[in-house]
Amino acid sequence: MNCKVILQRYNAKKYLVFLALWICIVLIPLELTAQINTISGFIKDRSTGELIIGATVYDKESGNFSASNQYGFYTLEINNSDSVLLQINHSAYKYLDTLISSPKGSRRVNFHLKPKGFLNEVVVYSKNDFNAHNLYGVNLMSLESRTINQLPALGGEPDVLRSIQFLPGVTATSEGSSDFSVRGGSNFENLIMLDNVPLYYVNHLGGFVSIFNSDAINNFDLFKGGFPAKYGNRLSSVLDVNTLEGDRQTQKGKAKIGLISSSVSYQGPIKNEKTSFFISGRRFMYDLIMRPLSKLLFDGTSFGYSFYDLNAKINHDWNENNKFYLSIYAGDDGNIIKNESENNISNNYQKWGNKFVSMRWNHIYSPKLFSNFTLAFLNYRFTNGIKYVDNNPKILNESISTSRINDILLKLDYEYFLKTNLSLNFGLQQTYHFYLPNQLSEFKSENSNVVIDSNYLRSSIRAYESNFYAHVDWGLYKKITISPGLRLGILAVENKAYLLPEPRFNMIFKANEGNVFSFAYALMHQNIHLLSSTGLTAPINIWLPSSENIRPSQSQQLNVGYVKNFRSQEFKISGMLYYKKYSNLVMPRQEIGLLFETQPNFIEENINVGRGRAYGSELVFEVNKPKYQAWTTYTLSKSVRQFNEINGGEEFPFQFDRRHAIDLVVVFKVKEGVNFSATWNYTSGAPITLPVGKYQVPHDNNPNFMNNILIYEDVNNFRMGDYHRLDIGINFIKQKRKGERIWNISIFNIYNRKNPYFYFLERNDIEGQLSLKQQSLFPFLPSFSYTFSF
Numbered sequence: 001m002n003c004k005v006i007l008q009r010y011n012a013k014k015y016l017v018f019l020a021l022w023i024c025i026v027l028i029p030l031e032l033t034a035q036i037n038t039i040s041g042f043i044k045d046r047s048t049g050e051l052i053i054g055a056t057v058y059d060k061e062s063g064n065f066s067a068s069n070q071y072g073f074y075t076l077e078i079n080n081s082d083s084v085l086l087q088i089n090h091s092a093y094k095y096l097d098t099l100i101s102s103p104k105g106s107r108r109v110n111f112h113l114k115p116k117g118f119l120n121e122v123v124v125y126s127k128n129d130f131n132a133h134n135l136y137g138v139n140l141m142s143l144e145s146r147t148i149n150q151l152p153a154l155g156g157e158p159d160v161l162r163s164i165q166f167l168p169g170v171t172a173t174s175e176g177s178s179d180f181s182v183r184g185g186s187n188f189e190n191l192i193m194l195d196n197v198p199l200y201y202v203n204h205l206g207g208f209v210s211i212f213n214s215d216a217i218n219n220f221d222l223f224k225g226g227f228p229a230k231y232g233n234r235l236s237s238v239l240d241v242n243t244l245e246g247d248r249q250t251q252k253g254k255a256k257i258g259l260i261s262s263s264v265s266y267q268g269p270i271k272n273e274k275t276s277f278f279i280s281g282r283r284f285m286y287d288l289i290m291r292p293l294s295k296l297l298f299d300g301t302s303f304g305y306s307f308y309d310l311n312a313k314i315n316h317d318w319n320e321n322n323k324f325y326l327s328i329y330a331g332d333d334g335n336i337i338k339n340e341s342e343n344n345i346s347n348n349y350q351k352w353g354n355k356f357v358s359m360r361w362n363h364i365y366s367p368k369l370f371s372n373f374t375l376a377f378l379n380y381r382f383t384n385g386i387k388y389v390d391n392n393p394k395i396l397n398e399s400i401s402t403s404r405i406n407d408i409l410l411k412l413d414y415e416y417f418l419k420t421n422l423s424l425n426f427g428l429q430q431t432y433h434f435y436l437p438n439q440l441s442e443f444k445s446e447n448s449n450v451v452i453d454s455n456y457l458r459s460s461i462r463a464y465e466s467n468f469y470a471h472v473d474w475g476l477y478k479k480i481t482i483s484p485g486l487r488l489g490i491l492a493v494e495n496k497a498y499l500l501p502e503p504r505f506n507m508i509f510k511a512n513e514g515n516v517f518s519f520a521y522a523l524m525h526q527n528i529h530l531l532s533s534t535g536l537t538a539p540i541n542i543w544l545p546s547s548e549n550i551r552p553s554q555s556q557q558l559n560v561g562y563v564k565n566f567r568s569q570e571f572k573i574s575g576m577l578y579y580k581k582y583s584n585l586v587m588p589r590q591e592i593g594l595l596f597e598t599q600p601n602f603i604e605e606n607i608n609v610g611r612g613r614a615y616g617s618e619l620v621f622e623v624n625k626p627k628y629q630a631w632t633t634y635t636l637s638k639s640v641r642q643f644n645e646i647n648g649g650e651e652f653p654f655q656f657d658r659r660h661a662i663d664l665v666v667v668f669k670v671k672e673g674v675n676f677s678a679t680w681n682y683t684s685g686a687p688i689t690l691p692v693g694k695y696q697v698p699h700d701n702n703p704n705f706m707n708n709i710l711i712y713e714d715v716n717n718f719r720m721g722d723y724h725r726l727d728i729g730i731n732f733i734k735q736k737r738k739g740e741r742i743w744n745i746s747i748f749n750i751y752n753r754k755n756p757y758f759y760f761l762e763r764n765d766i767e768g769q770l771s772l773k774q775q776s777l778f779p780f781l782p783s784f785s786y787t788f789s790f
Contacts, residue, residue, distance in 0.1 A: 049248030152729030156258030156785030184614035184639025185236030226520025229485035246276035421475030610643030739790035
């Protein structure tokens with residue numbers, strides 16, 4: 001590839017000049033010769049030593065403040081005086097007032113906060129508090145792990161992805177599914193990260209359970225718009241999940257048994273509170289019963305499905321300026337049907353899942369400069385295999401179809417605290433992608449070995465993704481803070497290179513203590529596209545990168561928000577208006593078969609490229625009282641797509657278009673050791689495509705029998721019935737001699753609402769007429785789980 005040609009083609013020089021000028025303008029306010037007193041350090045949980053993200057350190061005299069970053073680190077400039085009174089605050093912890101001597105120059109001070117009791121453990125909040133120095137308003141929502149475990153759980157299984165579906169602008173893709181849509185976008189438009197590593201597959205059990213084991217999760221942030229410049233390669237949202245680091249003071253464990261899965265976790269210090277570990281495993285247990293039972297009932301044929309998750313983390317403080325982390329995740333789903341007889345064995349199996357290992361290094365160069373280095377290796381694969389063994393004569397036939405992605409990720413992130421009201425975040429990211437869309441390997445043996453390998457769809461594809469980003473948090477005045485940013489990406493795939501500039505901008509205007517306004521703009525690109533099979537017994541998802549024939553998709557989003565606080569934030573109202581515009585969207589033609597095409601570039605030549613729009617409003621009411629917490633959300637939205645070769649080129653409602661959505665969540669402490677929660681949600685029906693008529697033709701083999709041929713016109717011309725459901729949950733907590741016992745009892749769909757899951761056409765046997773039928777999924781469904789912490 002000729003780099004000079006590429007630069008000329010995309011006129012990259014003007015972007016580099018623009019970037020240099022932009023950085024220079026940002027650095028103008030820096031007072032290079034000023035002597036400033038600075039304190040810096042980490043904010044931690046007093047009981048476990050876990051780092052706390054988003055805690056505020058506030059100087060009561062000067063009004064200066066700082067917030068701990070994603071790694072729990074803060075920096076604060078203070079006045080040149082003998083002592084200074086600081087307040088450290090976080091919504092999930094008791095605030096701390098402390099008087100420290102003022103340093104001459106810089107000083108390292110770590111703070112330890114005490115968690116609040118249950119009455120304030122349920123934490124749902126938008127990070128729009130101006131004192132937290134956050135610039136994303138109601139575009140950024142967070143839930144603590146304690147909140148997730150308090151909510152009603154399907155099958156007794158608390159779930160991260162299902163819990164965020166009670167946040168404004170977020171809806172489930174289908175009943176009971178952990179897949180979610182944000183502001184009318186597809187589920188594969190969401191960037192989902194675990195410990196700084198992007199994931200491709202996030203579900204188990206057909207989407208009813210996510211890969212996130214709630215016992216291993218510390219906290220997560222959900223960005224719905226106004227994305228920080230360090231995030232990219234998705235169009236609709238960013239979900240950034242962090243796992244526990246491990247208790248640095250005491251060793252402890254937890255075991256849980258539920259209707260869906262069982263799990264066990266253990267954590268503790270290794271040496272002198274400088275090193276700690278955490279490990280957690282979860283498994284679906286029913287296959288251990290179903291496989292031997294089915295073999296007895298079905299004359300030698302056994303079948304079973306299982307999934308597992310394994311999370312592990314080790315962190316070590318080398319010294320006060322260097323911290324090291326090693327994170328490991330492995331998760332798989334497996335489905336097998338095995339038939340054994342006297343002379344032969346046949347085995348049909350599918351396996352799919354993620355595995356990654358991530359190494360991080362936090363380094364503090366000075367009180368003003370913090371860095372994080374990440375190196376990660378990720379593997380995603382889907383395998384579909386058929387194996388047949390005949391013992392007489394000895395014959396072995398095996399066919400294995402595999403779709404795989406291997407990523408090597410290198411990230412270097414910096415945070416530079418220039419002044420109290422000015423900080424610069426910048427970094428570099430490099431990713432090597434190896435895509436194997438679908439490879440078929442056939443093995444045959446009869447006195448000789450023959451191995452046949454063939455690549456369907458396309459051969460392996462290699463893509464190189466480079467990104468530079470920078471954004472500034474700048475307090476222009478006491479009432480206005482802005483955050484301009486730029487992400488500059490280069491995608492090189494095959495003989496094509498794309499230059500992808502992505503400007504970002506956020507602004508917060510604090511009119512007074514109770515009224516905060518926000519504005520945000522973000523441009524995003526997505527370099528990979530998901531193609532899903534239809535009509536197959538085992539659904540298969542194939543990821544393809546952009547190429548010479550497929551450009552990266554793009555979205556632009558504009559947001560305006562408002563927050564009103566009452567009575568010291570016991571009662572809060574927040575709202576958001578948003579408009580999102582899509583271009584270069586990719587949709588395969590329905591007749592494409594994903595597994596069985598061998599023609600080169602078949603997919604690229606048989607796709608539709610289109611555009612879309614999504615817009616709406618979100619409203620949230622939050623109440624935080626001493627005895628209960630509650631929030632309710634209402635979303636009014638519309639999402640449409642347009643493709644020249646679909647629906648006559650006219651706009652049509654997108655499959656995740658939900659005109660109205662309402663969520664209500666209440667968590668209440670009944671008495672000591674008894675907690676009650678309830679959730680109710682409503683959404684308008686999803687659009688689907690139904691035939692508008694039919695005609696009949698004689699059957700090929702029986703002229704007296706007529707086949708019905710359905711006639712389709714508009715796409716998504718019918719809406720399913722409205723969806724609504726009430727769930728309740730109750731936790732019984734009791735201290736035992738050797739630990740704590742928790743019984744969780746949840747009831748899903750308490751008033752047995754028959755919500756539509758899908759529709760189908762059924763023929764009347766007598767008259768031969770077709771009628772539309774609705775299929776529901778979950779009825780009134782009680783469940784439980786038992787947890788013992790020791």
